[in-house]
Amino acid sequence: MAEHSSETDDSLFRAAFGALPDAACIFEPIGVPGEGVADWRYLAINPALCAMFGTGDLTGQALGQHFPKMLAHWTADLERVILSDTPAVLVREGGQSPSFYEVVLTPLRYAGRRAIMARIRDITGEHQAREKRREADARYKLLFDAIDEGFCIIEVVFDADNRPVDYRFIEVNGAFVEQTGLVNPVGKAMRELEPDIEDKWVAAYGRIAQTGVAERFESKSEAMNRWFDVYAFPIGETAPYLLGILFEDIGKRKAMELALRHSENRLHSLIEASSDLIFRMNPECTLMQQVGGKPLLGDVGEERNWVEDFVPDGDRAAVEAGLADAVRRRAPLEIESRVRTAGGDIVWLAARAVPVLDESGAITEWFGMATDVTTRRQTEQQLFQGAEMLRVASEIGKVAMWEWNVETGEMFWSEEHYRIEGYSVGEVIPSYERWADRVHPDDLAGVELRVAKAMETGEDYIHEYRVCHPTGDILWVSARGRFMFDEAGKPVRMLGAMIDITQRRREEEWQRLLVAELQHRVRNLIGMVRSVARLSAPSHRHVDEYVDHLIGRLQAMGRTQSTLTRSPGSSVDLAELVREELLVHAVQPDQCHVDGPEIALSPHAAEIVTLAIHELATNSIKYGALGDTGYIRIVWSSEQRGDKQWVSLRWQETAQLRKTKQNRKGFGRKLIEERVPYELQGHGRFAVHDTGVLAELEFPLVDAGSILDPRS
Amino acid sequence: MTDRTLSGHRIVILEDDYYQAQDCRQLLEAAGAKVIAISATVPDLSALLEEGRIDAVLIDINLGHGLSFDFARDLKARAIPFVFLTGYDAAMLPDDLAGSGYLTKPADAARIKAALAHASQSAR
Known part of the structure; x- marks a missing residue:
């Protein structure tokens, strides 16, 4: 380069300087740096700078002459760079914000004098982008730690044959430890933390790392004894990708799901197997729809006004009153009524329904079931009629009844039994002893013998004996009883009935006496007549x-x-x-x-x-x-x-x-x-x-x- | 009357009907008997026995007062023969007196005399 003249160098420099895309200029201090610089003179200024400031060529003129504010702003920086002889990069906000400039100050020698070159670039766009990314990063970090789900970034480790063998944690969030139980995982490999981890996890993550296709799956780790819901997605531009993994321990949910499914299955089976009718009703209890169970009403089909359609006229008022009461009280409803099935039969149904309430406490619907209790009602009716008939018959006939549990000694006496035995009703606890107390002492041995014989032979016990009351009254009773035996032939119960035959006995005796007396009188009279005649x-x-x-x-x-x-x-x-x-x-x-x-x-x-x-x-x-x-x-x-x-x-x-x-x-x-x-x-x-x-x-x-x- | 079937027999009559008692007395005395007492009520046996022996007693069963059975038992205990003369059936007799001499009213004189003779005979 020595052959080149300084003139040639200068023109070359000028050409390059003028072609620079960035705005650039060269200053020389007016004054001595370090001792006082009054202003800076432009030694050179390129067209880009002229364009930026909207000025002509300012070479040879002073900075403060055109831009006094700039001089005040920059003179300290320029002086520092000259003195330190070290380049500096400064970022300054422009006058018209938001605008940012990058200013590169480079010290140099020009014609034996100390000078400084300033290169100015508008970096407003770059700056904003960087700020945005920084904010995003902060938000991301916040989110990352705030979520309940576990999150981690991993790097899958491949072997020489490019097969995934392990994965390493690069970053984890706060919930990670809680969700996995793995402590201080960052930088460690999974197999290091949990040697028994199943291959399926490595295989899945390896596949995503290679294909770049995100996957979502639920799987259980036996080694960790946890169920995970996992979303794994690739991070980065090329394979093998890093992986972001968002996951959750769903063990509890899984257990609940299983329990729920089990319970649902059972409920379903129950409804299907039920001999009851399962139904729902509207909040007013007017419309009913069968939802399962046995079609006790026949083919009900769509929602129907069941009271009108199925309840016989005579029972309707009572049923409606019951429904209205339950709706008013918003309490479980229980109704037993006759209904006419779709087939026209009359059956008895016992229905029970509970109100389903929403958050505000309003009834949204009723859910319930109905059982066919026709047989029970009939049996009850028959039992009632039978018992009533027996009661009336025994009252009218003054029949005293007893039941004796031979095994326990327990006894039941009807009211008339107490009366015949000379007790007031309920005065004593019925027992064999209380009964024996009232049997005439002379008759007791005979009565007990008859009872024992009936118990032994199974023949009916039939006997007449006397009963002594504490008042001194003596009653004649006629008793009949029968023992019940178990399969082994052991007597278990005795049922019997007894009537007061004192009057009958008295009349019989009276009649006997009357006949005898009549005979006596007739014969006596004849004797008397004979005597009177003779006399x-x-x-x-x-x-x-x-x-x-x-x-x-x-x-x-x-x-x-x-x-x-x-x-x-x-x-x-x-x-x-x-x-x-x-x-x-x-x-x-x-x-x-x-x-x-x-x-x-x-x-x-x-x-x-x-x-x-x-x-x-x-x-x-x-x-x-x-x-x-x-x-x-x-x-x-x-x-x-x-x-x-x-x-x-x-x-x-x-x-x-x-x-x-x-x-x-x-x-x-x-x-x-x-x-x-x-x-x-x-x-x-x-x-x-x-x-x-x-x-x-x-x-x-x-x-x-x-x-x-x-x-x- | 030459009937002496009961000659010397000392007889007591217990009969609550006056006319029948008189009737009996007449027919027994006609048969030679000595009627030592005639009563509508149970007589004092001991007092009678003090006066002499009693060969036979004719008893009317009177259920109205119910005393004649006890009197018969008393006689039985003293081994004094007796015959019931009554309008009642023999079934009325209590068990302990069931085998006693017994005549149903109205009985004719012959049967009464025969029964008393038989009773006093078997006792001797």
Whole structure:
């Protein structure tokens, strides 16, 4: 280069300087750098700079002359570069922001003098791009650490044959450790961290690294005992790519999914297998749709107004009320009603539904199931009717029932059973002992023997025995029972019924006595008639007279008998007896005076008094007062003598004259004087005075009457 | 009357009906018997026995008072023969007196006499 003249060099330099794309200029200090530089003179200025500043060629002129602000701004930098003799790159914001300039200051020597070249480039675009990337990077980093998912960047390691063998973590986020359990992974290889890691992971990542195709998959790592949901994508321009991996440990979700699927399967099976009808209803419970289970209503098809379509008219109001109540309370609904199926059959359905609520608590729908309870209802109805029938029948029939659990000793008594045993209902806990307590002591052995026999043979237990009440009452009961046996023939239960037959027993006994008494009376009467006939005979010479007397006496006896049988066992009123006897003999009221207190005679005494009055009246008509214009006083009284009440009856005739004097002891006199003492343990007197007959009867009153009175 | 079937027999009659008792007394006395007592109620046996022996007793069963069975038992205990004369059936007799002499009313005189003779005979 030495041959070249400085003139040639200068023109070459100028050409190059002028062709520079960047704006450039060369300054020389006006003054001594380090001691005070007043201004900078342009030694050269290229066209690009002229264009940038919009000026002409400023060579030879001073910077401060044209751009005083620039001088103030730059002079320190220019002086520093000159003094340090080191190039500097400065970035400055332009006056019209946003605009950035890169200024390169290079110290140089020009014609033996120190100078400086400034090259100015507009880097506004570059600067903005860089700022943007920096912001993006910061945001990315923030996101990276903020997400719950694990994220990492890996580099897949290939062997010599280009097969993936491992992968290395380049970067991981905060959630990585939590999601994987791998600690401090950055810079380490996977097989270093987890030697047992499955090959499938390396294979998958190797494939993505080579193909550059992102993949999404769920897979379980047995080695890590975790389920992962993974999205792996390539990073970079060429294969083998780095990989970004976004993943999540979905073990819990997976377990829940499995459980949910299992549960769904089971629910589905249940619905399919259900003999119930599964349904949903609208919030108002008016429309119903079958969603599964058995078609209890037949083919329901679309949503239907089920109350109108299926519920019979009579039950509709009750069902609607039940629905309205459940809707109002927003509480589970339970309804049992008859429904008419699509086929026209009437069945009983028990439906239960629960409201499904949304977040605001409003009902969105009802979900429920219905069961066919027709058989149960029928059974219940039959049971109810049966029990009702049994209850009424046993109440009406006064049947006492018992059930005896032979194994446990437990006993059940119906209310009537308590009553028959002389307990108030519920007074004692029924038991064999409480029952045995009330059996008549004399009957207990026999009853227990019968029960034991029935238990042994399986034959029905049938027995009649006496029950003693604490009140002293004794009841006759008729009991029938049957033992139930298990398969092994062991007695397990005894069921039985019992009725009070005291009345029947009493009537039977009464009837037996009555028949016996009747026989006795008839035979006695015949004996008596025979005796009366014989005893009447001696006093009459004429047959006609004898027959009259005999018939009269027999009629009087007949009257007594009819009085007695008319009201068997009851007593006879003395006054009534006397009046009736006088009436029979046609005694006029003005012929007699009857007076005495009210006295009840035993049937036996009544019979004798009747006959006595008959004899006296007959006699009086024939011979005494009643046959004439006489008068009779019949009076009686009673008084206490010792421990007995005695009655005294007096018959007194007053006659003008006596037809015959009668001293012979006739039938009537014998009756009064002998029969009264003999049969009534009393006294009898019969006397004939001038004025007429005076007869007196005295005897103690006894309660015991005829056997016909069962209470006596 | 030359009937002496019951000649010397000392007899007691328990019969609550006066007429029938009289009737019986007459027919027994006609047969030579000595009726030592005739009563509508149970007599005092010991007092009667103090007066002499009793060969036979004729008893009317009177359920109305129910005492005649006890009286019969008393007689049985003292080995005094007796015969029931009653309108009731023999079935009415209690078990311990079931085998006793028994006549159903109305009985004719011959049967009463024969029964009493038989009873007193077998006791001797």
